[in-house]
Amino acid sequence: MLNKTGVATLDLIKSRFPSKEQMLQPKAVTECYEEIPCNPCSTSCPFDAITIGEDINTPPKVDFDKCTGCGICVYNCPGLAIFTIQEIENHLIYKIPYEFLPYPNPGDLWQGVNRFGDVICNVLIQKVTISKRQDKTALIQVLVDKEFELEFVTIRRPNE
């Protein structure tokens, strides 16, 4: 499926998710399933939580005990394939990479989109972070309803 459509199967997605307990703190989900020569997620993690190793074609593996969900890997991933997720009181908080203008504003209600590009819900923009070291990849914190945990992946401006 991934090879034909660019959409990962549910099993693949689940294999990268932290457990329910681990998710009470923010954790990085690395949706990088292929062997490609790349390792910035691993080298940029200040907590050594992502392992790739000598052969940089190895897909990344996250040690959820070390991962703090800081989001540094999210804006360093050249494939924009990483986001962080945290569960708080029956809601989910995601931090996703975003490279389009204009950025949303905190407090905005935008559309939540799944991996197929379909709108599945409304989401609340909580924070928009862009700093020099992020090199033009903004980090957007989004509040999403719990039922969309395995579906939500990015945001879309309403009426687009």
Place this chain on the structure above:
Amino acid sequence: MRIEKHPILDFENKTKIAFKYNGVDVYGFTGDTIASALHALGIRKLSSSIKKKRPRGFYCAIGNCASCNMIVNDVPNVRTCITELKENMIVLEQTNKGELL
């Protein structure tokens, strides 16, 4: 059709450069090639093929395919996609192999 705001790049601080295209006064900006300036003005056809007069625009944009050849300041076969736009250039469509004399 110029990009105003871009999430990665900055396209500000450009000065206008006046030039002539098929006799008409037009302009581009610093950093443009002749072809990109024409493209921004909505011009797609840059010349015609020699035998069948089919419209030609550019294809590769790095000077390899010769689809973008035009006459610039009386010189034919100028690859407009890699030629920097300069003030007062006179640019004409080319519909033949070019006359050098």
Place this chain on the structure above:
Amino acid sequence: MKHYELVIIGGGPAGLSAAKLAAESGLSSVIIERDFKLGGQLVKQTHMFFGSEKQYAKTRGINIAKILIDDCLKFPDLIEIRKETMVVGIYADKVITVLKNDVYEKISFDALIIATGASEKFLAFENNDLPGIYGAGAVQTLMNVHGVLPGQNVVMVGSGNIGLIVSYQLLQAGVNVLKVLEAGPTIGGYKVHASKLKRLGVDILTSHSIKRANGTEKLESIIYSELDSNWEYIPGTEKEIEVDALCISVGLSPLATLLSMVGCDMKYVSKLGGLVPVINEHHETSIDYIYVAGDVCGVEEASSAIVEGYLTGLIVANKLGYKHPDFENKQMDFLNQLTNLRSGPFGKATRDGLRELRDQYAE
């Protein structure tokens, strides 16, 4: 006639990297670039690069270009740069001829590194010469270098990395990417690129290709069709869609004409992109003192071009009597980097192509 110890043809990632290592070894060189700026295809790459830190992973291509150029500018006494200068001839008695502003000049050299890169392939379909049909690289140049929109509604043909990346860049510029058409049964490039597009609402159609372009003075619409497992159009599956720009991203071919001119042994290796020079492990062609680096000797990625440039600059300098103080370690490091970059499934075509090429070479 002006003489240089080392002439480097091409100021892209391979050429710049070669000049840097040559300079570090104490060898002076001249970079001859036909464009009015250096950086090759890096100057339009707005995305973050893959690879490892040594190849500037996570740095945007445009910034890698700046780094490589700055690295060369650090050696003003050793690296001369000639822009808007086109190499028009190359001769076996170690002479090249160049043209700049209608002035023709002959230059002799001790060693030559040809780093001329590669160019977009073309695709055969009806009316493929209409204005509005561009190579994907051309669209990148328009958008990312000149800030000009190629169109408003675009279809991309080809789902290799370039097709996928340029589609994303089109979206960033505010252009609608209506479809990505991939003739093969699977997406060609990295799936992370494809996933990005898919969640942004782009329709990626495998086993589909363009059949015909329509328009009188310029492109107005295209007809695309599904393909069967024999790559034949399936009758009755044609669909028409209105577009004002079509991007063709079906691969690159090495720009190897200078090599053919001087008589280097060449071989057609489709896995390397087409006609490539036969080379030994030092990137030396069949003609003494003529070396190659980058896409011209096999189409890969900029990361490989950079490392090949470093390696070739190092080796050529040594050959001319300028041994880098850290020669053995550097050579080993560069070779390991190349092996690493090529070791995964995406490097298989390159590995197979290089093997095919080496089988041809007789010591």
